[in-house]
Amino acid sequence: MKRKYFAFPYIVWMVLFIVVPMVFIFYYAFNVDGTWTFRKCWETLSDGQKWRVLLLSVEIAFGTTAICLLLGYPIAYILSNMKKSVAGFISVLFFVPMWMNFVLRTYAWRAILEYALPSILGSKTTLTGTAGAVLMVLVYDFLPFMVMPLYNTLSKLDKSLLEASRDLGADGVKTFFRVVLPLSVPGIVSGITMVFVPAITAFTVPALIGNGNYNLYGNEIEQAFKVLAGKGDYSIGSTLSIILLICVLISTAIMNHFDNDKEGGSIL
Amino acid sequence: MKKFGRSLKYVYLGVMLLFLYLPIIYLIVFSFNDFAVGSGRRISYSNLGKWNGCTLANYGTVFSGDAGSSLLLTLEIAFASSIIATIIGTAAAIGINSMRKRPRNIVVNVSQLPMVNPDLVTGITFMMLFAFVNGVLGKLGKFQIGDFAKLLIAHISFSIPYVIFSVLPRLKQSSDLLYEAALDLGCSPIQALWKAVIPDIMPGISSGFIMALTMSLDDFVVSYFVADRIQPLSVFIYSNTAHGSKGVNPALATIIFIPLVAMLLIVNLRRLAKEREYEIQNKKVKMKK
Known part of the structure; x- marks a missing residue:
């Protein structure tokens, strides 16, 4: 054998379970009651509100990714410069929350934003249902996913390169921007992909924290399926999913291109 | 100045850790809160902000109602799906590794789809698939695919690629000669795989299993779309917290968190101890020289 x-x-x-299910999206987007048509698909595409939600989602996902990168890079950098045994232990502390059910953690944030923080600040209004709250909890959820690849890349960085840079007369800041940062690009790229795509499709955080005021693209798809699916109408959800897949495809393509470019550059 | 910089680093890490643990600590603190309200002493978890005094009552009721059965379901699905995914995935990796280049590239690329696809898309595609199949089965007057089977199939499917991609690198490192040698020494192909190849790639298999287990335990989105009647824990929590409903017993957080931390601490302390031992041995060897 x-x-x-x-x-x-x-x-x-x-x-059966990877290829065929994907076919269903395309089937239901272009097929209404057994006939192939673009009509339903076009109706969904010409709905301006859907595009506005997509734009808002992309904006919020950009914001989440940027803040995660700004907060996460120093964490990974500090950890990578620590003694190995200590860094190993502290990095585990950063990744433990990832294993804890994220719906439960999001629920806890709602309680904090709704009751605890307002009572500490002495304000009457709750903090849920604001764009800032949604953004903060998204950052909270995805921060470990940014730190992990960055830490992996930075801790494998050859330390003798830093010494070489210092010997050649560069100060700490210059070494960081000219040596460390360019060499950590693969980590940055995979961090961005691990945060950006899930952030566009997140629908739990807007539902629990946004009080329905800040519905993102994920919520549109979720509602299209959960509400309309009972009537057997999958076309809207399928069309929205195809747009989402195109966005994902574009962003991964950009990221891959960027990654390869830089890797090639660093060899030169 | 240098000392100041160093303490600033620790302060930054501390603040970030506090940010990450704040909601968990919050839930654990409130798991000791008395939630009985009104004259009937009705339990309501909907207000997680008002401190009514200390009690252990929440721990007595943590598994009562649907929470217990949801937790059990989550564990059942997680272990069953990751064991099956590990078996199919390991076999697949062995097969893929000995394929010729073109079919191998096709299989590897298709296998990456579930990892690149957002959960949401995976969830809805399974939802449509099962609705379609159950529709056909219904017309034929046959049985329907139940929720447990649906969850199991979906979880196996999104876990298999993680197993494959943690076993494949190991197989590439391990030499093909090992298999050939086992055959030459009189093993049947199955024996050769079982006795020579599998032990060699065991670290990859076990890390694939852990990945599959983590993915399954952590999943909310796919289960949310796939299951209609039964609820794994994450779906149970979501349906009880979204849309202003009754809330969730915060003791659940402690019940999940404590074993998790204990497990991770044991694994890490063991690793640290091993590293220490290794270091000491290295020193001894050097001294002898």
Whole structure:
């Protein structure tokens, strides 16, 4: 028996449960009651409100990614410069919350923003239902996903390069911007991809923290499926998902391009 | 100045850790809160901001109602799906590794799809698939795919790629000669795999299993779209907290958090101890020289 046949069960599984389900999105987007048509799809696409939500989601996802990068880079940098045993322990502390159910943590934030913080600040209004609150909890949820790849890249950085840079007369700041930062680009890129795409599709945080005032693109899709699916109408949700997939594809393509470019550059 | 800089670093890490742990600490503190309200002593978790006094009552009721069965379901699905995913995924990785270049590239690229796809898309595609299949089965008058089977299939599917991609690098490192040698020494192909190849790639298999387990335990979005009647823990929490409903017993946070921290601490302290031992041994070897 040849070893390659061991992949056979998986290939059957892959076709049934990875390829076929993807086909359904395209089927339901362009097929209404058994006939192929662009009508339903066009109706969804010409709804300006959907595009406004997409724009808002991209903006919030950009904000989340930028803040995560600004907060996460120093964490990863400090950890990578610590003694290995200490850094290993502290980095675990940063990743523990990832294992704890994130719906539960988001729920806790709602309680904090709704009751605890206002009573500490002595204000009558709750802090939930604001764009700032949604942004903050999104940053909270995705920060470990930014720190992890950055820490992995930075801790593998060859320390003798830093010494070389110092020997050649660069000060700490210059060494950071000319040596450390360019070499950590792969980590930055994978951090950004790990935060940006999930941030566009997050629908729990806007639902729990935004009080429905800041529905993002994920909420549009969720509602299209949860509300309309009972009537067997998947077309709106499917069309919205195709747009989402295109966005994901574009952002991964940009990221890959950027990553390769820089890697090539660093060899030169 | 240097000392100041160093303490500033620790302050920054401390503040960030506080930010990450604040909601967890908040829930644990409130798990000791007395939630009984009104003359009927009705329990209401909806107000998580008002301190009514200390009690351990929440821990007595933490598994009562749907919470207990949800937690059990989550654990069942997680272990069943990650064991099956590990078996299929390891076999797949062994197969993929000995494929020729073109079919291998196709399989590897398709396998990356579930990892790149947002959870939301994975969830809705499974929802449509099962609705379609159940529709067809319904017309034929046959049985329907139940919620447990749906959850299991979905969880296995999104876990398998993580197993494959943690086993594949190991297989690439391990030499093909190992398998050949085992055959030459009289093993049947199955024995050769079982006795020579599998032990060699075991670290990859176990880290794939851990990844699959983590993915399954952590999943909310896919389960939310796939299951109709039964609720894994994350769906239970969401449906009880969204849309202004009754809230969730905060003792649940402690129940999840304490074993998690204990496990991670044990694993890490062990690793630290091993590293220390290794260092000491290295020193001894050097001294002998």
